């Protein structure tokens with residue numbers, strides 16, 4: 070068969086629009102510079118022997134694999150093999166080696182980076198072109214139906230469609246993406262990524278519980294998805310007013326996060342278009358409060374990081390990703406980078422937390438053959 074192929078996929082930061090994907094709403098992600106790289110030496114066999122820098126033992130994935138057969142990190146690889154074959158595509162055999170550059174459990178979509186890198190390598194080896202949207206669906210099936218994590222399509226679309234100096238406005242109603250210029254350097258700003266190193270998991274119950282709350286709220290309001298409340302908003306019936314039809318409850322608060330978050334995503338896009346970064350920062354901070362107070366997915370540790378960054382001068386800060394740990398992003402003037410970094414490190418130290426890693430991040434390229 071063909072020569073060795075190499076393919077890599079980045080992690081992602083969601084600038085704003087959290088848990089909106091499975092509610093058919095909006096999100097605004099970028100790719101980070103950290104990437105997971107897959108090298109595949111294809112052959113004509115019907116197994117893949119997979120090595121990872123995160124595990125001493127190789128795992129053999131037969132092409133005939135089915136959900137439940139392989140667990141751990143290799144389940145993401147096996148899931149892609151299974152979903153690709155199930156979609157009617159050929160899969161090569163061979164040996165695959167994985168270098169995982171995206172930290173696991175940090176809310177940076179390391180799972181989707183692995184899925185998209187594996188998928189890209191397999192497709193490159195067979196030479197079959199598959200549209201990026203179809204790739205996103207295949208990678209998501211690996212995660213939902215093989216691994217068993219009930220996640221939406223945000224991570225895969227973000228990783229496959231990302232572009233340097235841009236964010237992608239995703240509309241999950243029809244899974245379309247639109248590039249939006251996001252180039253903090255050009256405005257003397259920095260996007261800081263503050264990694265708490267407190268890991269999260271999406272195959273656990275909390276993510277699924279949020280999904281279930283949203284589905285119950287939509288059913289109680291007589292709409293197919295909470296996105297429909299936003300569309301009513303477009304027709305001059307306020308999406309939040311529509312929630313008045315529900316009595317105050319946990320489900321109603323969860324739904325309010327989705328309705329207000331969809332609005333904030335579109336407001337952020339408008340503010341970026343106006344170069345109004347003060348407003349962008351305000352929306353980021355408001356999003357964090359909504360995730361904390363309405364959606365209930367932040368932790369005290371994460372709140373402390375976001376609050377400290379804002380108190381130290383950040384234009385805005387919010388947790389990014391599915392929640393319950395992971396990373397905070399902060400939009401900061403270039404002159405504010407050191408004061409924010411120092412304040413966060415000092416405050417977390419005083420509170421007895423492990424030191425976070427604070428890095429300056431920029432929107433990078435999406436998945437590709439490099």
Ligand code: GLA
Nearest residue numbers: 087088220221222223390391
């Ligand atoms: C995780 C999931 C995504 C999305 C985010 C929250 O990253 O994989 O589908 O729901 O959480 O926005």
